[in-house]
Amino acid sequence: DGGITQSPKYLFRKEGQNVTLSCEQNLNHDAMYWYRQDPGQGLRLIYYSQIVNDFQKGDIAEGYSVSREKKESFPLTVTSAQKNPTAFYLCASKIGHINQPQHFGDGTRLSIL
Amino acid sequence: EDQVTQSPEALRLQEGESSSLNCSYTVSGLRGLFWYRQDPGKGPEFLFTLYSAGEEKEKERLKATLTKKESFLHITAPKPEDSATYLCAVQANSNSGYALNFGKGTSLLVTP
Numbered sequence: 001d002g003g004i005t006q007s008p009k010y011l012f013r014k015e016g017q018n019v020t021l022s023c024e025q026n027l028n029h030d031a032m033y034w035y036r037q038d039p040g041q042g043l044r045l046i047y048y049s050q051i052v053n054d055f056q057k058g059d060i061a062e063g064y065s066v067s068r069e070k071k072e073s074f075p076l077t078v079t080s081a082q083k084n085p086t087a088f089y090l091c092a093s094k095i096g097h098i099n100q101p102q103h104f105g106d107g108t109r110l111s112i113l
Numbered sequence: 114e115d116q117v118t119q120s121p122e123a124l125r126l127q128e129g130e131s132s133s134l135n136c137s138y139t140v141s142g143l144r145g146l147f148w149y150r151q152d153p154g155k156g157p158e159f160l161f162t163l164y165s166a167g168e169e170k171e172k173e174r175l176k177a178t179l180t181k182k183e184s185f186l187h188i189t190a191p192k193p194e195d196s197a198t199y200l201c202a203v204q205a206n207s208n209s210g211y212a213l214n215f216g217k218g219t220s221l222l223v224t225p
Contacts, residue, residue: 004156031211042117042215043157043200050210058212090156098204098211099164101147104156 002027004105006091011110013078013085021076021108023091029103030096032074036060037088037107046089049074050096078110086111115140115205119216126223129190134199134219137183142206146184147213148177149200157200160186191223 004025013019023032031050035043045058049068063082068074074093078085088109092102116139126132138146145164149157161170163179170177174195176187186199198220202213 006156033210033212035215040217042217043202043213044215045212048210048212056210092156094211099145099162101159101162102211102213103159104149106156107154109154 004091004093004103006089006105006108008108009106011108012113013110014113016080018077018079019110021078021089021091021110023074023076023105024072025074025091025093025105026072027093027103028071029093030071031094032068033092033094033102034058034064034066034074034076035090035092037090043090046076115203115207115214117201117203117214117216119199119201119219121219122217123220124222126188126191126221128192128223128225131187131189131191133188134186134221135183136186136201136216138201138203139182140203140205140207140214144204144206144208144211146179147202147204148184148186149202151198151200151218160199188221191221193223193225196221196223 007022033048034046047066049055065077090107091105094102120135148160151157161177166181198218200218202215
């Protein structure tokens with residue numbers, strides 16, 4: 001089945017630790033996105049990538065980093081510089097055409113130990 | 114600044130009681146408006162895309178409509194399985210990379 005796989009489903013971070021969230025898609029989509037979802041707030045864009053080896057900062061990129069070495073993969077690293085990392089993280093992808101919707105994975109919930 | 118506002122924040126309906134959810138937007142050039150459904154602990158599931166005022170889309174008990182300032186998601190004779198959070202998002206000319214601006218969502222509970 002084609003889709004977007006995020007792992008792990010739950011992740012715990014210790015103080016001062018970097019953690020990496022995985023996002024893999026087999027839809028042959030060009031663009032990939034990372035959003036953060038907090039209770040009572042809309043999804044906020046962290047980073048996005050439209051092609052391999054290129055990515056752009058979103059509205060809340062501070063404390064996060066990404067890479068796009070393969071079309072299928074867009075991992076997100078939450079660094080120790082992100083002081084409030086507890087949230088639900090969602091990865092999405094879309095075909096490059098302007099009028100196509102984004103499709104989402106089932107998220108990773110990150111908590112602080 | 115682009116804004117997307119959804120109302121109400123929460124809605125409780127009895128099974129069979131039809132209603133509408135609202136999404137009002139202020140953007141500099143609308144490219145598309147998207148409706149998603151999100152179940153607890155899951156990612157958003159795509160429902161509809163609307164591109165121009167007057168457009169309507171339907172799927173089972175759901176019907177989405179679009180004007181120049183807002184969109185409505187009409188739910189006809191809802192069932193308990195329609196309980197979820199419904200998200201509205203817009204893609205505007207100012208959104209680089211075809212990113213979306215999301216509203217905060219409407220949490221719908223349908224009771225038997």
